[in-house]
Amino acid sequence: MTLRSKAVSDVRQQFQKKPTHPLILKHDPPPRHPVHDVIPGPGVFNSQRPSHAGSLARQYVLSQDLTPILGGTIVDATIIAAPPSTKNRERQRDTEMCQTKKGNQWHFGMKAHIGVDSRSRLIHSVFATPANTHDSQVLPYLLHGRETRVWGDSAYAGQTEVMRQHAPCVQDFTHHKGNAHHPLTEPDRECNRTKSRVRARVEHLFRVIKRQFGFVKVRYRGLKKNAHRLFVTCALTNLYMVRRRLLRMPPAY
Numbered sequence: 001m002t003l004r005s006k007a008v009s010d011v012r013q014q015f016q017k018k019p020t021h022p023l024i025l026k027h028d029p030p031p032r033h034p035v036h037d038v039i040p041g042p043g044v045f046n047s048q049r050p051s052h053a054g055s056l057a058r059q060y061v062l063s064q065d066l067t068p069i070l071g072g073t074i075v076d077a078t079i080i081a082a083p084p085s086t087k088n089r090e091r092q093r094d095t096e097m098c099q100t101k102k103g104n105q106w107h108f109g110m111k112a113h114i115g116v117d118s119r120s121r122l123i124h125s126v127f128a129t130p131a132n133t134h135d136s137q138v139l140p141y142l143l144h145g146r147e148t149r150v151w152g153d154s155a156y157a158g159q160t161e162v163m164r165q166h167a168p169c170v171q172d173f174t175h176h177k178g179n180a181h182h183p184l185t186e187p188d189r190e191c192n193r194t195k196s197r198v199r200a201r202v203e204h205l206f207r208v209i210k211r212q213f214g215f216v217k218v219r220y221r222g223l224k225k226n227a228h229r230l231f232v233t234c235a236l237t238n239l240y241m242v243r244r245r246l247l248r249m250p251p252a253y
Contacts, residue, residue, distance in 0.1 A: 071148035072118030076202040082109035096223040098130035115142035128227035151199040
């Protein structure tokens with residue numbers, strides 16, 4: 001082997017090494033297990049394809065050296081708007097997007113579901129579905145399995161058994177939900193206000209996604225491309241949340 005060929009071989013081996021950065025994509029074939037069944041080691045951006053029809057998921061496993069995943073997870077979802085106009089070549093709206101009613105207003109688009117670590121406020125699970133998917137249907141895919149507490153709004157009420165199937169040591173800290181026949185009592189309202197002090201941290205992530213990175217409306221047709229943009233935006237959101245900590249770290253030479 002000549003000196004030139006040996007140098008080329010060394011360069012190729014250097015580029016073929018797998019990255020170890022905590023937020024770099026890992027291009028492996030998706031396994032057949034759901035997201036909550038397979039949790040890889042630290043420092044991996046795990047690409048998983050669940051069996052839930054018409055949806056895409058990603059799960060971030062953060063580096064234990066940078067920010068450890070602690071025992072609490074906050075779950076929530078937000079609607080990403082899509083253009084409802086039919087003034088296009090197909091004369092129809094995007095068939096992979098759906099409409100849903102929130103309050104007294106109708107929305108058309110997709111829904112972004114995220115699971116956030118309650119202490120570090122970093123996203124560890126992402127799920128993309130059409131807008132008409134209920135928040136509670138995606139709950140199993142937002143848990144990493146080692147939770148001790150789960151916070152969420154009243155959309156996740158009554159899901160204690162589902163939580164314990166995927167996280168045996170979990171405690172349900174979702175909001176109490178009332179109705180016309182059984183309204184919330186004053187202790188229940190006070191309990192919900194106390195839980196909101198922790199649950200509100202997930203709204204900060206949505207502010208970064210929508211305001212800092214401008215992901216208020218979808219950019220592409222179809223769920224797959226917009227889901228990939230959501231996954232990259234969530235990775236950038238995590239970097240934005242730890243930007244000051246990263247700047248204080250010593251440079252790597």
